Amino acid sequence: MTDNNQKNLETSENLQKSVMTIMYTMRQKYSKYPEYKTIMMNLTTVSKEINSIRLKEIVGEMDEMTKKD
Numbered sequence: 499m500t501d502n503n504q505k506n507l508e509t510s511e512n513l514q515k516s517v518m519t520i521m522y523t524m525r526q527k528y529s530k531y532p533e534y535k536t537i538m539m540n541l542t543t544v545s546k547e548i549n550s551i552r553l554k555e556i557v558g559e560m561d562e563m564t565k566k567d
Contacts (some may be wrong), residue, residue: 510548514548514552521541525538
């Protein structure tokens with residue numbers, strides 16, 4: 499794995515951790531607010547999309563896509 503790929507994985511991992519931290523805080527402090535469910539659904543979507551990016555980084559799919567350009 500190249501240094502660039504490793505940095506990308508670290509970045510996406512940190513983003514994923516940030517989203518999880520926000521979700522945890524939302525659950526602990528704001529679960530009684532009516533906006534809670536909408537926010538959590540959106541954060542879940544963000545988390546899934548970041549995970550999708552991480553998988554592409556792991557298998558090198560993004561490297562293949564950028565080579566075509």
